[in-house]
Amino acid sequence: MTAALPHELIESDAADAALERLLVGAGARSIHKSPGPDWTISGPVSRDALDAVNEVRRAIHDIYAAQDEIAGALVRSQDDLLALRALTQVNVGTLGVFESFQDLLRESRDLTSSDVVALLDDRLMQSSGGRGADSAAFAELLLEAADVPGDLEPRLARGGHAVVAPLVTPGGGVRVLAFLRVAGPVYSTGDLRLIRAAVAAANMRFTLTRLHLLEIKRATFEREHEVASSLAQAVFSQPAPVLAGVDVFSDTLPASLAGGDFFAFAVVDGVIWFTVGDVAGKGLPAAMVMTRAVSAARVAFLTHPDDDAAGAMLAMGAELYDYLDDVGLFITVVIGAYRPATGILHLCNAGHSPVMLVRDGAITLVPASIPPLGVLPAPVGRTVRFDLDAGDALVLGSDGLAEQENPRGVMLGYDRLGEVCAELQGASAARLGHHILDAVTTHADGAPFSDDRTLVILRAVEMAR
Structure with a gap:
């Protein structure tokens, strides 16, 4: 048997x-x-x-x-x-983005016993592997990987010797992991489970990388905001000047992102020089332009007669033009000089608003006589003269006042701002200034600042005899 x-x-x-x-x-x-x-x-x-x-x-x-x-x-x-x-423990925070994904591809290759693993994002981004990386099979796999179906399930390719595994792409586009065995056994059901684990790790890596880059961007933004705020505080730390015959108020309330509002004063031989401006930008670039503008204005104050506000403006523009052209910014600004002994005010307005003269409850808008600085290399300016009486007030602000929106998206507007400026005839510059800022806050009704709120008021008063 x-x-x-x-x-x-x-x-x-x-x-x-x-x-x-x-x-x-x-x-x-x-x-x-x-x-x-x-x-x-x-x-x-x-x-x-x-x-x-x-x-x-x-x-x-x-x-x-x-x-x-x-x-x-x-x-x-x-x-x-x-x-x-090993696949899940690569630290994005301690490695660069490239090194992080190289580690992921290497670990994915070892995990799945593949010859080559590649990460594609509309193009070949990175690959890991030696044998087979230059083969015709790998080149053909890359072409096939670019044709990703709608579902996210890994699929076999090249007779089971390759796998194409789509990744989650929140921003759209093509992103896949491609696995290749040049001459080894075909990928089994167990291998596909391991590939799904590699896909999950890759999706997690992309998410962590995106969050890491967002954190870097946020930290950079916060640092720039701190620097910009420091620059703004340095500019606004100058107290309002004291000169017989003029009452001065100045204040600025910055929005969440430091802008380019600025003002500056100087008293020269019985004349109060002043400037109020707004750089067309936000953050650190605007703050750096703002500091240069203030420096240029102070030089202009000292080098021009008080009846040549346009000359001071053109000198300021000539100093800043090349820099403004390089950084792609411009400045709306007004420069003026007031001599209390004579009551004569000279102004030059380079595209700035609001600039309002309040007299006997009536509002006179002071229009621009020159384009904003940085727009033209050599503009032609014009000085405007006003004779002020006691009680007359010049109101200079930034567009953050009139353009402040309420929760319904309605702006305060220049007409309403003018009405507010005329409501307290004969009030001190400080009282009128707080009244205007309070009116803007009331209109906002809790809505965030649309922009920085900057306000300067010069009010003519009787000179002591």
Whole structure:
């Protein structure tokens, strides 16, 4: 009697001894054992008994084979766990973006036993691998990877020797991980599970990278805002000047993002020089232009007669033009000089508003006589003269006053601002200034600042005799 057993049957001395005792007990006189075919026996042993022994031997073989298979699976699982751990522990914060994704691709390649792993984003971004990276199969895989279906499930390609795995792309576009085995076995169901883990890690890496870059941008923004605020405080730290015959108020309320509003004063030989302006920009660039503008204005104050406000404006523009042209910004600004002894006010307005003269409850708008600085290299300016009486007030502000919106999106407007300026006839400059700022705040009704609110008031008063 013979029975076919697998040639690779695993022998077990203990099991064979037990089976031999069973056969001897059943009447076998001799047993000829072999690792491959059935044992050969002699003696009155039934075929059923011999078949039972064969089945037991097969069962023993299956147990030993399963034991080896489980041990191998445990080893592979441990390796996969270590690879997964390495895949998820690359620190975006301590590596550059390129190095971070290179590590991810390398760990993904090791995890999936691939020859090449590539990350594509409308183009080949990065790849990791040696053998096969320059092969025709890899080039063809890249072309196939660019044609990503609508779903996000990994799909087999090139007869199972490649996998194309789409990634989540919040901003749209194509982004995939491509895996290639040049000559190795096809990717199995277990491999696809590992690839899904690599895809999840890649999606997490993109999210962390985006958050990391946003944090860098936020920190940079906050730093620029701090520097811009410091520059603004340096500009506005100058107290309002004191000169007989004029009452001066000045204040600025910055919005959340430091803007380019500025003002400056100087008293020269019984004349009060002043400037109020607004740089067309925000943040650090506007703040740097603002400081240069204030410096240029102060030089102009000292180098021009009080009846030549236009000359002072043109000198300021000539000093700033090249810089403004380089940074792509411009400045709306008004420069003036008031001599209280004569009541004569000279102004030059370079595209700035509001500039209002309040007299006897009536408002006179002072229009621009020159374009904003930085628009033309050599503009032609014109000085405007006003003769002020006691009680007359010049109101100079920034567009953040009239353009302040309420929660319904309605701006205060220049007409309403003018009405507010005329409401307190004969009031001091400080009282009128606070009245105007309070009116803007009331209109806002809790809405955030649309822009910086800057206000300067010069009010003519009787000179002591």
